[in-house]
Amino acid sequence: MLEVRNLMVFFENALAINDLSLQVHAGEIVGLIGSNSAGKTTLMNALSGLIIDMRIKEKRRGGERITLYGNIIFNGEDITATKPSERVKKGIVLCRERHPVFPESSVVENLKIAGYLKKRQQIRESIESVFDIFPALGKLKSRKAGFLSGGEQQMLTIGMALVVRPKLLLLDEPLLGLSPMMQQVVMEAIVELKQNSGITxxxxxxxxxxxxxxxxxxxxVENGMLSLSGSGQELMANPEIKSAYFGI
Ligand SMILES: Nc1ncnc2c1ncn2[C@@H]1O[C@H](COP(=O)(O)OP(=O)(O)O)[C@@H](O)[C@H]1O
Ligand SMILES: [Mg+2]
Known part of the structure; x- marks a missing residue:
């Protein structure tokens, strides 16, 4: 479904993504594991196309030069130069790092806001489908978002991306800032997403x-480069991963 070929991203002369290639097949949940400033957000911005907007803005300001090499292929089509809004229409939707919810609005209102570009009937159907995917969110639909727990807010944030009906959902650090218990809530929601939808x-x-x-x-990913890949099970059994991420 998605193929990244030899991607390189430079901020001025600093290399943030270094000759990175990866694939995501339809129906998979693929993880991109990396420590702080490994290049995760830069890759997500390259995949969603946001980096194209960043590049244009920086150029206008006379700021740093952002350069991108390589190719991003989505369902057989080269989208490397495609605008972010066009990528959304093709089904690539990014849920950004630390994306906030509207705390004074209810869960349903937040979801409506996320779907503001769609027709009313479509929004209603989309919101129903979000509640089908995340039944727990459905139970909280009238609650003000500000009163949700951190994990529930993150689930709502993902729900807001789902309203746009992605084929490929990009989640940039959905566990950031959450307690281990809340991280579990969000990971369970991601499992539900896999079970209850065909979304990659x-x-x-x-x-x-x-x-x-x-x-x-x-x-x-380490310093913008891939260092390891494999199934979740393989990675869990890998000694380097064990020592770096599990402290054993
Ligand atoms: N707008 C930017 N300008 C300059 N350097 C950046 C910019 N965004 C990210 N970087 C650099 O690119 C590298 C990767 O950053 P980032 O993609 O944010 O990593 P992560 O999301 O994994 O923490 C870091 O060295 C960071 O300093
Ligand atoms: Mg990041």
Whole structure:
């Protein structure tokens, strides 16, 4: 479904993504594991196309030069130069790192806001489908988002991306800032997502422990380069991963 070929991203002269290639097949949950500043967000921005907007803005400001080499192929089509809005229409939706919810609005209202570009009937159907995927969120639909727990808020954030009906959902560090218990809530939601929808997921994380048991395959990224890849099980059994992420 998604293929990244020899991607390189430079911020001025600093290399943030270095000759990175990976694939995501339809129906998979693929993890991208890497520590702080490994390049996870840069990759997500390249995949969603946001980096194209960043590049244009920086150029206008006379700021740093952002350069991108390599190719991003989605369902057989080269989308490397495709605008983010066009990528959304093709089904690539990014749930950004630390994406906030509207705390004074209810769960349903937040979901409506996320679908504001769609027709009313479509929004209603999309919201119903989000509640089918995340029944726990359905139970909280009238609650103000500000009163949800951290894990529930993150589930809502993912729900807001689901309203747009992605084929490929990109989740950038969905566990960031959550307690281990809340991380579990979110990972369970991601399992439900897999079971209750046909959506393909690429998620980035620094925390390998809650993520590896859930993903089909994973890639480990260090300094913008892939260092390891394999099934979730293989990665869990890997001695380097054990010492770096599990402290054993
Ligand atoms: N807008 C930017 N300008 C310059 N350097 C950046 C910018 N965004 C990210 N970087 C650099 O690129 C590298 C990867 O960052 P990032 O993709 O945010 O990593 P992660 O999301 O894995 O923490 C880091 O060295 C970071 O300093
Ligand atoms: Mg990041």
């Amino acid at each position: 997921v690429l998620l980035s994380e620094q925390f390998a422990r809650p993520v590896l048991p859930v993903i089909d395959r994973g890639y480990v």
